[in-house]
Amino acid sequence: MGYEKGSSLNDQSSTSRVRPGQPAWVDVDPSKDYTRPLPLSRPRIVRAALQLVDDKGLAALTMRALATELEVSPMALYNHVRDKDELVDLMVDLMLGEVDCAATEGDWVTQLRALVHSYHQALAAHHQLARVYSARVRIGPHGLLVIDRTIELLLQGGLSPADAADAFFALYTYTVGFHQIGHIVPLRDAASQDEIGYYAALPPEQIPSIQAVSPHLSGVHRPGRFDHGLDIILAGLQAKAAH
Amino acid sequence: MGYEKGSSLNDQSSTSRVRPGQPAWVDVDPSKDYTRPLPLSRPRIVRAALQLVDDKGLAALTMRALATELEVSPMALYNHVRDKDELVDLMVDLMLGEVDCAATEGDWVTQLRALVHSYHQALAAHHQLARVYSARVRIGPHGLLVIDRTIELLLQGGLSPADAADAFFALYTYTVGFHQIGHIVPLRDAASQDEIGYYAALPPEQIPSIQAVSPHLSGVHRPGRFDHGLDIILAGLQAKAAH
DNA sequence: TAGTTGGCTGTACACTGTACATTCCCAGTA
DNA sequence: TACTGGGAATGTACAGTGTACAGCCAACTA
Numbered sequence A, B: 001m002g003y004e005k006g007s008s009l010n011d012q013s014s015t016s017r018v019r020p021g022q023p024a025w026v027d028v029d030p031s032k033d034y035t036r037p038l039p040l041s042r043p044r045i046v047r048a049a050l051q052l053v054d055d056k057g058l059a060a061l062t063m064r065a066l067a068t069e070l071e072v073s074p075m076a077l078y079n080h081v082r083d084k085d086e087l088v089d090l091m092v093d094l095m096l097g098e099v100d101c102a103a104t105e106g107d108w109v110t111q112l113r114a115l116v117h118s119y120h121q122a123l124a125a126h127h128q129l130a131r132v133y134s135a136r137v138r139i140g141p142h143g144l145l146v147i148d149r150t151i152e153l154l155l156q157g158g159l160s161p162a163d164a165a166d167a168f169f170a171l172y173t174y175t176v177g178f179h180q181i182g183h184i185v186p187l188r189d190a191a192s193q194d195e196i197g198y199y200a201a202l203p204p205e206q207i208p209s210i211q212a213v214s215p216h217l218s219g220v221h222r223p224g225r226f227d228h229g230l231d232i233i234l235a236g237l238q239a240k241a242a243h
Numbered sequence C: 001t002a003g004t005t006g007g008c009t010g011t012a013c014a015c016t017g018t019a020c021a022t023t024c025c026c027a028g029t030a
Numbered sequence D: 001t002a003c004t005g006g007g008a009a010t011g012t013a014c015a016g017t018g019t020a021c022a023g024c025c026a027a028c029t030a
Helices: A042-056 A063-069 A074-079 A084-096 A108-125 A141-156 A161-180 A208-217 A225-241 B042-056 B063-069 B074-079 B084-096 B108-125 B141-156 B161-180 B208-217 B225-241
Strands: A136-139 A183-186 B136-139 B183-186
Touching: A042 A063, A042 A084, A063 A074, A084 A108, A084 A136, A084 A141, A108 A141, A108 A161, A108 A225, A136 A141, A141 A161, A141 B208, A161 A225, A161 B161, A161 B208, A161 B225, A208 B141, A208 B161, A225 B161, A225 B225, B042 B063, B042 B084, B063 B074, B084 B108, B084 B136, B084 B141, B108 B141, B108 B161, B108 B225, B136 B141, B141 B161, B161 B225
Parallel strands: A136 B183, A183 B136
Antiparallel strands: none
């Protein structure tokens, strides 16, 4: 997006920029290094970081690994980003830019469902990143727009400002929380069963209700799970909006 | 709970145990070290870790710091705990032991509200620990009991097993998510305003709805916030239970 | 052409989790 | 009482983390 230049000129290598100060008639001297990486920039760093996390997981995001990816020394990043914390904040806001706030079809509940679902999809597309919403969330411009649109719809539905704020937090908390919750595994033998194998730590007769719904518990993030929960909240909101 | 021995005998110092192998008539020889720490044990380690996190925050939980607290070498911990991951799992389950699953007054919604509220309170009492629910959750015996009781009440309310599972996840996600969400601060100048100062990153006219409810947004975890959201979900559940 | 500036580099440090080998203490047995 | 086997605690060490700091060198300004 305006940061890469002339990629058709340099073939597979993305690191060609002719060093200045050379006379024009000098073509190529293989003994010298005429190439430099693309200019570093905040957006390029953040995009590369998000890519890295999507590909290799959150644990793989180290300043060193990111620097390697960008063919640059680790400390070079610190000219564009205060610290790793800020980098993560920027990544979150980049992701939030993918949320579609523009849908205006249907009544307020329908629009709200679409908005939150879009939020959900953005998180799902970068589900590793969702685990970072902890301790503090720093809201950037994209985040602000999503929040504003959500509250707008709640007010449009007839909720009081106080109720709208609470409802916003309920939706926000549910949506982000859904992605923060990872796979649920029993305390022991986590390796043997990679998802819910609930009963491992307690004999079945002590947890009859879990037994009763057991097949529906596996697959924490199974398709439709999020929307079912969302519908429950929306139903509650409609009840509240109608007094 | 049966792990400390004779605490009334040793005064404030928790590190007095007479070294064996000394003749009984030898009273005290100050030149020798007769004292040893209390015997290490899984529960003692886990309790000390939870205390440490409650007092000094999650970041302060390092194996070295914990070992210092227990007056023991760092590696001694590894005789009782596989790794830090397992330690955290055990801490979570210890906290879940504080949830009150026994209330049986009122109808199923009332009981469910009380149960989830108790879960909320346990998390609030150790709110630093809540931030650890990421990536994976390993459920221990206390966690299983809480889950089982929740599902029992949902089934009692008339939900189908599939609906009960979805509803459980909605409640679970909301509750845990509520505590994972930390303070919300704007991207810039986070230091200057320690909670919501939303508008910093965008001019006010671009986020009119946020402006409209602004006073109700501050204080993410203000008293009552959790319960208002919970009531929304419970209202949705009642609607669902009644078809 | 001389001076300055700002992005990039290499080095270095404090700190993390934890593997490994060693030492020590204590219980149980002869 | 003396011996011994084994589990628990220790010290050392290592790889990997974020990032402070000082120097370097290309590129811009006068």
